[in-house]
Amino acid sequence: MDRDFGLGGLNLNEKPMISVAPQPHPSRGANNHNVHNLLEQAEKNSGVLTLQGNKRKADLKELEWVADIGHGSCGTVSKCTYRSVTMAVKTMPRTSNSYEMSRILMDLDVICLSFDCPYIVRCFGYFITSYDVRVCMECMATCLDRLLIRIKKGIPEDIIGKLSISIVKALHYLKTKHQIMHRDVKPSNILLDWSGVIKLCDFGIAGRLIESRAHSKTAGCPLYMGPERLDPNNLDSYDIRSDVWSLGVTLVELATGKYPYAGSEFDMMSKIMYDEPPRLSRDEFSDDFCDLVESCLQRDPKDRPNYDMLLQHPFIVHHETVPTDVEEWFADVMGEVSVAEAAAAP
Numbered sequence: 001m002d003r004d005f006g007l008g009g010l011n012l013n014e015k016p017m018i019s020v021a022p023q024p025h026p027s028r029g030a031n032n033h034n035v036h037n038l039l040e041q042a043e044k045n046s047g048v049l050t051l052q053g054n055k056r057k058a059d060l061k062e063l064e065w066v067a068d069i070g071h072g073s074c075g076t077v078s079k080c081t082y083r084s085v086t087m088a089v090k091t092m093p094r095t096s097n098s099y100e101m102s103r104i105l106m107d108l109d110v111i112c113l114s115f116d117c118p119y120i121v122r123c124f125g126y127f128i129t130s131y132d133v134r135v136c137m138e139c140m141a142t143c144l145d146r147l148l149i150r151i152k153k154g155i156p157e158d159i160i161g162k163l164s165i166s167i168v169k170a171l172h173y174l175k176t177k178h179q180i181m182h183r184d185v186k187p188s189n190i191l192l193d194w195s196g197v198i199k200l201c202d203f204g205i206a207g208r209l210i211e212s213r214a215h216s217k218t219a220g221c222p223l224y225m226g227p228e229r230l231d232p233n234n235l236d237s238y239d240i241r242s243d244v245w246s247l248g249v250t251l252v253e254l255a256t257g258k259y260p261y262a263g264s265e266f267d268m269m270s271k272i273m274y275d276e277p278p279r280l281s282r283d284e285f286s287d288d289f290c291d292l293v294e295s296c297l298q299r300d301p302k303d304r305p306n307y308d309m310l311l312q313h314p315f316i317v318h319h320e321t322v323p324t325d326v327e328e329w330f331a332d333v334m335g336e337v338s339v340a341e342a343a344a345a346p
C-alpha cells in the first residue's frame, strides 16, 4: 500500500517498556499533545484498505473474525476476512495513556512506511474507532518462537541461512531508508508464511535514530538486549549494533532450539552483562555460521558488524546463492508435527 500518513519527525523515541534501571514515567517522552495530533492525522486514512492493488474505503462491519492468533502486550491478533481476503488483524484498545498510544501509533507508522520492503509484514490499511485501532496485515503462518515450541528442536542451518538474509535486509531497510531501529528483534517478531517467506513484524517500540543513535535505553525485551543496554551505569545512547546483538541471540536460539541463557530473569540479565557471550558449537554448525554469530555477539558494540558488513559475510553470501526450499521444509515439519500430535492424542 502507499504510505497513508506520515508520523515521521515527531518524537516517539522515549518509550521505555521494561524497567531495567531507574527511569522516568513511561509516558514522559510521548506527550499527550503530540499523540493527539498523530492520532488525528492517522484517522484521516482510517478505513482505507489497499487490496490487490486497489485502494477502497472499507466498512468495518464487513471485517469478519475467523480465529484468534495470539495476544501481545499491546493487543490481540486475529485471523479475519474482508470480502474473502484473509488477513491478520491486530486490535489494540485505545487508551488515555500517551505512552501506550505512542506504541500503537509507532507500530502503525512503521508498518505503513515499509510498504515497499518485501521483508516486512505487509499492511492493507487500518481502522481507528472510538474504542480501538485495528491494523489489517497479511496473514502469516506462524512466528518463529511458536515454531520452535512446535518442532521441539533447532531449525536446520540452511533454513536459518535464508531466514538471516530476510531479517538482515529488513533491519538494513529500516535503518537506511527510514533511520529507524527495531529494538525488539526476537523469534516472536519474525514471521513465516506457508510459501516459506520470512518477514519482520511488531514495530511498537522501534526507535527513530538521531545521528544514527537511539536515546531511550529501556525499550524492548531485556533478554535479547545487548549488555550496553542493560548496564545502568552506561548513560550513552546506542545504535543499530544493539539490534545486531539481539539478532545474534535470536540465531543461537533458532539453531539450538533454546534460548541460550538460563535461570531467573535477574540471573540471565547478569549473565548477559558479565559472562562470555553464547557461541555455537563448531562440531554442529559450519565455521561461517559460528563466525557470524560470534561477530554479532561481541560485548563491545563497536566490535559488532553493521548491516552492510553482515550482508557481505560469507554465511549470508553463501546462502544468497544456494537454493533452499523453505516452503518444502516448513510443510514437512508441520506435517511431522501434526502426525506426532495425532499419534499422541488420546
Ligand SMILES: Nc1ncnc2c1ncn2[C@@H]1O[C@H](COP(=O)(O)OP(=O)(O)OP(=O)(O)O)[C@@H](O)[C@H]1O
Pocket: 069, 070, 071, 072, 073, 074, 075, 076, 077, 088, 090, 121, 137, 138, 139, 140, 141, 142, 143, 146, 188, 189, 191, 201, 202
Ligand atoms: N501478520 C501476522 N500474521 C500472523 N500472525 C501474526 C501476525 N502478526 C502478529 N502475529 C502473531 O500474533 C501474536 C501476537 O502478536 P503481537 O505482535 O501482538 O505480540 P507479541 O510480539 O507476541 O508480544 P509483544 O508485543 O508483547 O512483544 C504473535 O504470536 C505473533 O506472532
